Amino acid sequence: MSAPxxxxxxxxxxxxxxxxxxxxxxxxxxxxxxxxLLSAFALFPxxxxxxxxxxxxxxxxxxxxxxxxxxxxxxxxxxxxxxxxYLTWFRNSLVIGLTTAVASTLIGALAAYAFSRMRFTGRRMxxxxxxxxxxxxxxxxxxxxxxxxxxxxxxFPSLGLNTHLGLIMVYLGGALGVNTYLMYGxxxxxxxxxxxxxxxxxxxxxRIFFTIILRLVAPILAVVALLSxxxxxxxxxxxxxxxxxxxxxxxxxxxxxxVSNQRGAPWSLFAxxxxxxxxxxxxxxxxxxxxxxxxxxAGAVK
Amino acid sequence: MDTTTPTRAxxxxxxxxxxxxxxxxxxxxxDAAVVFLLMTLLTRGSYAIFGVVLVGALAVNWVYLxxxxxxxxxxxxxxVFLAVFQVFTILYTFYIAFxxxxxxxxxxxxxxxxxxxxxxxxxxxxxxxxxVTVVQQGDQLAFLVTEPDxxxxxxxxxxxxxxxxxxxxxxxxxxxxxxxxxxxxxILAMQDELFDLAVPVSDTAMDGWLRTLDxxxxxxxxxxxEYDPQADTLTNTATDVVYSDTSLxxxxxxxxxxxxxxxxxxxxxxxxxxAVSEPTIRGPLVxxxxxxxxxxxxxxxxxxxxxxxxxxxxxxxxxxxxxVYRIIMxxxxxxxAFLSTMIWSGMLNTRFGFINxxxxxxxxxxxLTDPTLAKVSVxxxxxxxxxxxxxxxxxxxxxxxxxxxxxAATTDGASxxxxxxxxxxxxxxxxxxPILISSFAFNFNNFNAIYLVTEGGPVDRSAAIPVxxxxxxxxxxxxxxxxxxxxxxxxxxAFSIIIFVIIASISAYMFRKTKMLxxxx
Numbered sequence: 062m063s064a065p066x067x068x069x070x071x072x073x074x075x076x077x078x079x080x081x082x083x084x085x086x087x088x089x090x091x092x093x094x095x096x097x098l099l100s101a102f103a104l105f106p107x108x109x110x111x112x113x114x115x116x117x118x119x120x121x122x123x124x125x126x127x128x129x130x131x132x133x134x135x136x137x138x139x140x141x142x143x144x145x146x147y148l149t150w151f152r153n154s155l156v157i158g159l160t161t162a163v164a165s166t167l168i169g170a171l172a173a174y175a176f177s178r179m180r181f182t183g184r185r186m187x188x189x190x191x192x193x194x195x196x197x198x199x200x201x202x203x204x205x206x207x208x209x210x211x212x213x214x215x216x217f218p219s220l221g222l223n224t225h226l227g228l229i230m231v232y233l234g235g236a237l238g239v240n241t242y243l244m245y246g247x248x249x250x251x252x253x254x255x256x257x258x259x260x261x262x263x264x265x266x267x268r269i270f271f272t273i274i275l276r277l278v279a280p281i282l283a284v285v286a287l288l289s290x291x292x293x294x295x296x297x298x299x300x301x302x303x304x305x306x307x308x309x310x311x312x313x314x315x316x317x318x319x320v321s322n323q324r325g326a327p328w329s330l331f332a333x334x335x336x337x338x339x340x341x342x343x344x345x346x347x348x349x350x351x352x353x354x355x356x357x358x359a360g361a362v363k
Numbered sequence: 364m365d366t367t368t369p370t371r372a373x374x375x376x377x378x379x380x381x382x383x384x385x386x387x388x389x390x391x392x393x394d395a396a397v398v399f400l401l402m403t404l405l406t407r408g409s410y411a412i413f414g415v416v417l418v419g420a421l422a423v424n425w426v427y428l429x430x431x432x433x434x435x436x437x438x439x440x441x442x443v444f445l446a447v448f449q450v451f452t453i454l455y456t457f458y459i460a461f462x463x464x465x466x467x468x469x470x471x472x473x474x475x476x477x478x479x480x481x482x483x484x485x486x487x488x489x490x491x492x493x494x495v496t497v498v499q500q501g502d503q504l505a506f507l508v509t510e511p512d513x514x515x516x517x518x519x520x521x522x523x524x525x526x527x528x529x530x531x532x533x534x535x536x537x538x539x540x541x542x543x544x545x546x547x548x549x550i551l552a553m554q555d556e557l558f559d560l561a562v563p564v565s566d567t568a569m570d571g572w573l574r575t576l577d578x579x580x581x582x583x584x585x586x587x588x589e590y591d592p593q594a595d596t597l598t599n600t601a602t603d604v605v606y607s608d609t610s611l612x613x614x615x616x617x618x619x620x621x622x623x624x625x626x627x628x629x630x631x632x633x634x635x636x637x638a639v640s641e642p643t644i645r646g647p648l649v650x651x652x653x654x655x656x657x658x659x660x661x662x663x664x665x666x667x668x669x670x671x672x673x674x675x676x677x678x679x680x681x682x683x684x685x686x687v688y689r690i691i692m693x694x695x696x697x698x699x700a701f702l703s704t705m706i707w708s709g710m711l712n713t714r715f716g717f718i719n720x721x722x723x724x725x726x727x728x729x730x731l732t733d734p735t736l737a738k739v740s741v742x743x744x745x746x747x748x749x750x751x752x753x754x755x756x757x758x759x760x761x762x763x764x765x766x767x768x769x770x771a772a773t774t775d776g777a778s779x780x781x782x783x784x785x786x787x788x789x790x791x792x793x794x795x796x797p798i799l800i801s802s803f804a805f806n807f808n809n810f811n812a813i814y815l816v817t818e819g820g821p822v823d824r825s826a827a828i829p830v831x832x833x834x835x836x837x838x839x840x841x842x843x844x845x846x847x848x849x850x851x852x853x854x855x856x857a858f859s860i861i862i863f864v865i866i867a868s869i870s871a872y873m874f875r876k877t878k879m880l881x882x883x884x
Contacts, residue, residue: 089679092676099669099673102747103694103695103747106710106747169441198808199452200810202449204856205452230444234449234452237445267382294699297811298810298837316705338699
């Protein structure tokens with residue numbers, strides 16, 4: 062894997078000449094102009110939603126003058142709303158996201174360990190199967206998932222439709238292929254000499270895995286866990302099909318139903334909800350940016 | 364090896380009683396659930412699933428109890444979820460595509476007959492009046508009925524009438540152990556529920572139901588329909604029309620009218636033939652298919668072009684403030700996509716949206732309601748969502764190009780544009796090709812960036828299925844299966860299979876080209 066390489070300072074012919082401030086402005090001024098335009102494109106939806114969330118206007122029409130009035134009314138009324146159980150959605154998203162992240166990372170790491178460290182018949186076939194299966198995104202089978210959970214719910218009501226456990230199980234099945242493959246590559250970079258040394262000291266395979274290998278591959282575990290978390294936060298298709306009751310829904314499904322009828326939608330309440338939901342994700346992302354981009358490109362770029 | 368090693372080893376092994384216990388407890392819980400599942404499957408007569416579950420459970424137990432099968436111990440937890448929720452669901456999609464599974468065809472035939480019989484009840488003209496007391500247990504309501512011969516019977520919607528020992532007041536059964544007798548005011552409060560309550564007289568729907576209008580006396584109701592098990596027909600006793608099972612998945616009258624609910628049957632290739640032969644389905648399917656390819660391709664190309672342009676723009680060490688720009692550019696990528704798509708949807712609203720009203724000074728441009736403009740809009744939104752990633756990727760790839768190559772070209776007299784077009788771009792395309800391909804695959808099924816912005820709309824009213832002008836295949840599957848009056852799971856699954864086939868052919872071609880699978884070892 063070769064993630065983006067750290068920027069190198071290098072000598073560009075034009076810039077290497079001794080230049081005064083005027084020439085420099087001419088050289089980089091247009092770059093700033095274009096960069097500012099692009100920044101505006103990147104930022105204005107985000108500024109718009111921030112402004113709307115602070116404007117006690119209400120609907121779409123009332124939200125079109127940026128930062129004219131500023132107040133936190135929307136935040137307080139959304140958090141105390143009877144009609145929109147925002148905090149429940151938030152909690153559901155967190156519970157589902159965190160459980161999925163931890164569980165899918167663990168079972169993915171277990172499988173990756175076996176593929177990376179053990180030699181057995183069917184190993185190559187297994188890896189091939191994983192690569193092939195992950196070609197087919199799970200949401201293609203959303204109809205079958207819905208009907209399967211419907212029938213599971215008949216026998217085990219706590220695992221069927223409209224349950225968080227059911228949804229988490231579906232996510233675990235869908236994420237395994239790509240997670241295992243990502244981690245497999247990383248596991249291979251850990252020298253096997255370490256395992257062998259531990260084995261000679263008498264450690265069993267489980268001890269080697271849990272106390273030695275897992276610590277050495279911590280970066281990829283963090284990436285996979287974060288990607289799984291973001292995936293389940295973002296998922297609308299499967300969550301909207303599985304979670305029926307308003308109180309069971311995640312942020313994606315709940316907020317969507319809040320504004321799906323645009324005309325009378327409580328737009329500024331939605332904006333407040335969007336800002337609150339995004340802040341933790343954005344902060345987490347900016348901190349771990351380097352790892353995420355590296356993780357996304359790992360296995361793809363050689 | 365020194366003498367301390369065996370002791371250390373035995374200490375390490377000796378400490379493994381905890382994990383062993385954990386293993387046994389977890390296997391025990393799993394097996395208990397499996398036994399329960401197996402018994403339920405047996406009573407339902409689902410022998411095929413019974414066999415699969417039994418074999419699977421035995422295999423899992425063997426893996427964890429045997430001393431061998433070390434790799435399987437690690438792979439099994441993931442494999443179970445993968446097998447059920449990824450592999451099985453794909454197979455199940457194939458199965459559903461060959462059935463008529465849809466609204467009105469979700470039941471089995473026996474269930475459908477029960478449902479039909481209980482749907483059309485009318486009061487037996489000479490029904491005696493049964494004194495009843497309404498009793499409650501938890502959420503469940505029941506009738507405590509006094510028969511003409513003085514015995515007390517208890518029954519609820521699920522439980523047919525059964526003789527019980529009750530307390531009598533003035534010859535009327537008024538209370539029974541385990542149930543609370545409702546007072547008159549309570550009865551008034553749940554009048555609607557009470558009107559809907561039909562208590563079966565016996566196990567067979569043919570014998571009819573007891574219903575009450577006032578909570579004090581009940582009358583016998585029977586179905587207008589009469590089921591004849593020998594001929595397998597339903598007869599409407601009011602009109603004398605005979606409905607028979609003509610293997611269409613519903614009881615059908617001689618004039619072709621059907622009684623719903625029907626039941627699930629295997630319809631063979633029917634869903635596929637409908638998809639290619641009915642013009643009101645084939646038309647939308649074709650343009651959705653074309654648009655899916657156009658959308659995925661343009662999304663990748665536009666995002667890559669803008670990302671690369673920015674990477675080059677910022678790849679000048681003399682430029683100040685590059686770090687700040689970089690953070691700003693990454694923000695759209697960091698912001699949760701499900702939220703930004705909904706925000707864009709609001710901003711693009713024709714009459715009230717920010718873009719028309721503020722940025723364009725009150726213009727009424729139909730961003731989301733005109734078929735062509737809606738396509739442009741979803742592409743712009745997806746460009747906004749996708750360019751930061753391409754910016755990060757191309758920045759990395761650009762910096763990985765060796766300096767010497769560029770210098771050599773410059774020395775040979777190549778202009779900066781020639782250096783870019785003939786040297787940098789080809790090198791970039793080679794190193795980012797896998798990312799471009801996976802990005803195409805992602806956008807091919809980028810449900811959120813379509814559905815949360817336009818819901819696939821503007822709606823195409825000439826089509827027989829819920830479809831719009833910006834729908835891609837995956838949003839079409841979702842809409843056919845879960846929105847609209849008629850949820851057609853069979854047809855939606857047939858569409859899913861079409862997508863499977865497309866993806867499989869593209870992947871097969873790619874693998875042959877790149878020989879990627881041969882690298883796996």
